[in-house]
Amino acid sequence: RGGVVIEPWLTDQWYVDAETLAQPPMQAVRDGRIEIVPKSWEKTFFNWMENIQPWCVSRQLWWGHRIPAWYGPTVTDDGKSTNLSDLTQNKVFVCADEGTLLSQCESYYGPDKKYVITSTLNDWLGRNIENLSKLSNGETDRANEVVLLHDPDVLDTWFSSALWPFATLGWPEDTQPPFGSSEVENPARGVSTTLDTNASLYKRHYPNDLLISGFDILFFWDARMAMQGMHFNQGQVPWKRLYLHGLVRAADGQKMSKSKGNVVDPLVLIDRYGADALRFFMAAMESQGRDVKMDEKRVEGYRNFATKLWN
DSSP, X not given: OOOSOOOOOOOOOOEEOHHHHHHHHHHHHHTTSSEEESTTHHHHHHHHHHTOOOEEOEEOOSSSOBOSEEEEOEEOTTSOEEOOSOGGGSEEEEOSSHHHHHHHHHHHHOSSOEXXXXXXXXXXXHHHHHXXXXXXXXXXXXXXXXXXXXXXXXXXXXHHHTTHHHHTTTTTSOOOOSOSXXXXXXXXXXXXXXXXXXXXXXXXXXXXXXXXXXXXXXXXIIIHHHHHHHHHTTTOOSEEEEEEEOOEEOTTSOOOXXXXXXXXXXXXXXXXXXXXXXXXXXXXXXXXXXXXXXXXXXXXXXXXXXXXXXX
């Protein structure tokens, strides 16, 4: 978009062994713990999962979950340490939290060390260079200081969103639910449902029953929710049934896109033809696995049909 030359730049990235993560969800679909509706999408699911490649999960963005990795100076055989700008040559600590990080650091660097965690590469290099110069001049006040760099990358958006079925329920904490009564009215069924108010949200609602999704994110989100959900929850599936519906496309069958300028605003259609006509159109056109072409003429036709019924 900037009209400039794009050149390749080889960089070190973090990868996840997706092939290992893909095995439990595939077995869950085979033995029926996860039902895919329509069933015809199972073939597509297996084709992708069986040929899956290592998943690059590091992104160079300003927002997202920070990669849980920290870099520190490598201690050599002679007891000295290296402070190199090439992060691959430094000691890497991968931990769930800073408490575990400090425990690993003490095991590697020894006790009685002071740890300083930095967020940028320049700050990390600057502090290490300053330490080396002070030590070479005979100053020992910072001899016990170890400067650690928190990896500046963030996790892939799909990696973070794959945690949705359980992370939204307080996982990994065992949080208590915000309910004051054990009776919940269900007008649709005309009955009261008894809830275990002592159970946490996570224990009460994981696994979910149903996920309704567009088929276009079967790989990006749905499969990854299954991979992460089963990996982090002792093999429990994130949901029992995955319902895949078609997409609402432009009249010519293209996917709606702001850059293409072919997005249809449903509020405009409601103003023009009424909400009933739009509802009728969507209900009539929707079928399992079939896309809906947003043809305004059809909406107009259903408006006329609704008018005949009214008259």
